[in-house]
Amino acid sequence: MxxxxxxxxxxxxxxxxxxxxxxxxxxxxxxxxxxxxxxxxxxxxxxxxxxxxxxxxxxxxxxxxxxxxxxxxxxxxxxxxxxxxxxxxxxxxxxITMILQDPMMSLNPVFTIGEQITETIRVHQKLGKMEIWEKVKEMLRLVRIPSPEVRMREYPHQMSGGMRQRISGAIALSxxxxxxxxxxxxxxxxxxxxxxxxxxxxxxxxxxxxxxxxxxxxxxxxxxxxxxxxxxxxxxxxxxxxxxxxxxxxxxxxxxxxxxxxxxxxxxxxxxxxxxxxxxxxxxxxxxxxxxxxxxxxxxxxxxxxxxxxxxxxxxxxxxxxxx
Amino acid sequence: MANYILKRLWQALICLIGISVIIFFLSHLSGDPVLLMASPEATQEDIEELRRTLGLDKPLYVQYWVFISGVVQGDFGQSIKWSKPCIDVWLSRFPNTLLLGSAAMAFSLIVGILTGVLSAVKVGGWFDKFGKIFALMGQSLPVFWVGLMLILIFSVNLGWLPTSGHGSWKHLIMPAFTLGWYFTAATTRLSRSAMLDVLDSEYIKMARVKGLPEYLVIMKHAFRNALIPIITLAALNLIMLLNGTVITEVVFNWEGIGRLVVDAIFARDYPLVQCCVLIASMLFIATNLFVDILYAYIDPRIHYH
Known part of the structure; x- marks a missing residue:
């Protein structure tokens, strides 16, 4: 609307x-x-x-x-x-936020994707640890990442380009x-x-x-x-x-x-x-x-x-x- | 990972056997130690007698076997010059080398990484220019000259620090700085270029887009990625420092491993040379293995099979 x-x-x-x-x-x-x-x-x-x-x-x-x-x-x-x-x-x-062009390069290779979503929420919102984890799972579900509990412990190189771009999306929307x-x-x-x-x-x-x-x-x-x-x-x-x-x-x-x-x-x-x-x-x-x-x-x-x-x-x- | 470590230990063993063969034959090429040890008025019989007691009359492969079976039991033989077990001589010097080495290492890591990272963050600024000059001087000024200049300024003119020897923390400052500066230079340059590479990447842009404060962008996202080359260099530096640094030791009369080896070579104290080189190789191999394992913890993309 x-x-x-x-x-x-x-x-x-x-x-x-x-x-x-x-x-x-x-x-x-x-x-x-x-x-x-x-x-x-x-x-x-x-x-x-x-x-x-x-x-x-x-x-x-x-x-x-x-x-x-x-x-x-x-x-x-x-x-x-x-x-x-x-x-x-x-x-x-x-x-105001942004999704960048290249999903293969825009996620930091040395941190889990869970951490990369978490830190965004952590710097912007005052939430407890458990609330943040719940939120991360919710975001991953929103962008249709299957089994978010497993995926959030993984690193970017373990995922496909499409998945990585959806994760960038999850970070942006978090x-x-x-x-x-x-x-x-x-x-x-x-x-x-x-x-x-x-x-x-x-x-x-x-x-x-x-x-x-x-x-x-x-x-x-x-x-x-x-x-x-x-x-x-x-x-x-x-x-x-x-x-x-x-x-x-x-x-x-x-x-x-x-x-x-x-x-x-x-x-x-x-x-x-x-x-x-x-x-x-x-x-x-x-x-x-x-x-x-x-x-x-x-x-x-x-x-x-x-x-x-x-x-x-x-x-x-x-x-x-x-x-x- | 356990499999990988076992495989690497096996390779290390083969490598050490190879090194022991090379160092054994090399040190036996350096001349006849018996002639040096025997007193000037010794007769030919005395010399032959000495040769027999030292086991030097036997064929080389037998001598090697005696040497290597000793090493396996922790016996590196008697030092000719010191008339003591080689390992005891080595152990008496190693704490000094360890102290100087770790002080220089700590100095080079702290100053080098800080200067490098700050130079990269403020690239082109006055600090970057200062860092460049600092690194250039550290790498190009000869260590003996820096050491002598320090002694001239801080010991002779100002009288603040002792010229040489060891005992207190005051004795450590100048040698640690002299040695550390040289290693700092490379660390600074490498940290700077590694950070510059990383700071240019998309994930750093992304970290900023996410609204992370600048210190998190630099210290968390950028630095962690710049660490691999820095650690590689640090490990190489550490090995060099632990195996002694002759020039600094001579300038400051520091009783370390570096001087011990050089003196042993000049004295044709071949058991001591063998002992020092073999231990140096072990340290080298151990450090490399440790660093390789460390890589996997820093960068999750690295896997060992």
């Missing part, structure tokens, strides 16, 4: 990297809102700033090169960017977060395991009325798991709409091109469609619209000024001069 209040509101977020080659504007004025119980897909090519956006939300941008230089991240009305590190450790993992970010959480999994993981998470998300940000480059996942989609290009969100609306009426030429790049079963083609050119270098963005050099509808104004955000249909936003 999606309610109307925003759990998370991101306003004009900017994260830059200061490198020897210049300032890389990895996240360059990103704004979006996430409603309670909503799953938002964050889509874009590699290097467009999806992951850095997510790490900015939980304030774990790689340092010292990366810095959040502006904007607001309002989690239930509180601006996370004004918190100090100590306050952030109390928020991270408890109210403190009932308001917002869960899944950063390419299914990319490293086999397709069948991917489907299982997705449907499990969809189910948990609906039951717990959890708000999720699903970072992916796979429109199949978006179609299956997301209520809304935000399309990112070169550090900016270029289009943001409800999933069905975006698939039916894409407004931005980049979104249209992305959707056209998906191979279709019913059509026989000799060559697959691809977008001409390369994504721009983030430390040397062209003036005006960053997509202009690759856009087939490019106009004179596109090369001068970045288009403002326009509401092209109710709840459907795009940044393109074609739309006004």
């Amino acid at each position: 999606i309610s109307n209040d925003n759990v998370l509101e991101v306003q004009d977020l900017k994260t830059h990297f200061y490198t020897s080659r210049g300032v890389v504007k990895a996240v360059d004025g990103v704004s979006f809102a996430l409603k309670r119980g909503e799953a938002l897909g964050l889509v874009g090519e590699s290097g467009c700033g999806k992951s850095i956006t997510c790490f900015s939300l939980i304030r774990l941008v790689p340092r010292p090169a990366g810095r959040i230089v502006g904007g607001k991240v309002l989690l239930e009305g509180e601006d996370l960017l004004t918190k100090n590190e100590k306050e952030m450790t109390k928020i991270r993992g408890k109210r 403190c009932q977060p308001s917002v869960l970010i899944a950063d390419e959480a299914t990319t490293a999994l086999d397709v069948t395991i991917q489907a299982q993981f997705l449907s499990l998470f969809k189910e948990i998300q609906e039951q717990a009325n959890l708000s999720m940000i699903v970072v992916t480059h796979d429109f199949g996942i978006v179609a299956r798991a997301c209520d809304r989609v935000a399309v990112m290009y070169a550090g900016k969100i270029v289009e943001n709409a409800e999933t069905r609306e975006l698939f039916n009426n894409p407004a931005h030429p980049y979104t249209i091109a992305l959707l056209n790049s998906l191979p279709k079963m019913e059509m026989k083609v000799d060559t697959l469609y691809s977008i001409e050119g390369q994504p721009p270098e983030l430390h040397a963005l062209p003036p005006g619209c960053s997509f202009a050099p690759r856009c087939s509808h490019v106009m004179e104004i596109c090369q001068r000024e970045y288009p403002p955000q326009k509401e092209v249909a109710p709840g459907h936003f795009a940044r393109c001069w074609l739309k006004g």
Whole structure:
């Protein structure tokens, strides 16, 4: 059930990297809102700033090169960017958390999975030892790990990739977060395991009325798991709409091109469609619209000024001069 | 695990037999000890007599058999130079080596790991730069020079510490530091690089995402994973320290195993050389076995069959 209040509101977020080659504007004025119980897909090519956006939300941008230089991240009305590190450790993992991309690497090899779930609960909640164990078992059951009493004494290397990713899920869910970010959480999994993981998470998300940000480059996942989609290009969100609306009426030429790049079963083609050119270098963005050099509808104004955000249909936003 | 340990003990035994053969023949290549032992005015008959009493007139394989059956019963033979059982001579020196070795070891572990870990956590910072210089100096300054400089500053100029010998904790400070610094250097560098590798990993990112406080991220999640290479190095260092460190012992006139062996070699005291080398090999094998078992406790992915 999606309610109307925003759990998370991101306003004009900017994260830059200061490198020897210049300032890389990895996240360059990103704004979006996430409603309670909503799953938002964050889509874009590699290097467009999806992951850095997510790490900015939980304030774990790689340092010292990366810095959040502006904007607001309002989690239930509180601006996370004004918190100090100590306050952030109390928020991270408890109210906003993340599942990382590679389940084979994201669990610590030298601790039992029971310990890895336990410690998360221990730092965030005041519970007795027995209560925590019960909770860990409950979490493992929630993510469908068979015989949790046995499994919680085992180490990550004794489990399959799909299981490990579900355990990452159990860790993420163990403190009932308001917002869960899944950063390419299914990319490293086999397709069948991917489907299982997705449907499990969809189910948990609906039951717990959890708000999720699903970072992916796979429109199949978006179609299956997301209520809304935000399309990112070169550090900016270029289009943001409800999933069905975006698939039916894409407004931005980049979104249209992305959707056209998906191979279709019913059509026989000799060559697959691809977008001409390369994504721009983030430390040397062209003036005006960053997509202009690759856009087939490019106009004179596109090369001068970045288009403002326009509401092209109710709840459907795009940044393109074609739309006004 | 029990099977594995039995297998390793069996291998250790074979290894020790091999070492005993090599060291036995090597020490017998070093010249005729009888000529050294006999007094200058000894006649050829006296010399032959001495050779017979020492059993040196027998064929080498018989001599080896006598030697090795003694060793099995805990008898490493008489020291020629000390006219005492070799094992007694060794035992009289070992406590000194153990004391100096453990002091240097403790120093190198505590200072080395702390410096390495802190350098990795604050990589590129002033502490990291200090750590690098500290490690570079420890590894490149010759031990005898460091020892002499310390004596010059703290004994001769300041008069705070005794120049040499042993007896009190004051005697231990300079030799332990001199020796420890050298071993600290490698420990620092290895701890730093091991920690840097680990800190870059996904599970550390995950530990932070979970909201763990930074000290848990570093000391629990990162350090435990960085331990394997650190322990490997520490074990090698420990073996070297326990088998004596000649230069430091000479500089500070410390009566340890290192000097004992070198003196025994110069005196052609071959039973004592054999005794020291064989015990050194045993310590080496025992330490390695202990460390291998320790690995399995630190990293659950390691299994022995």
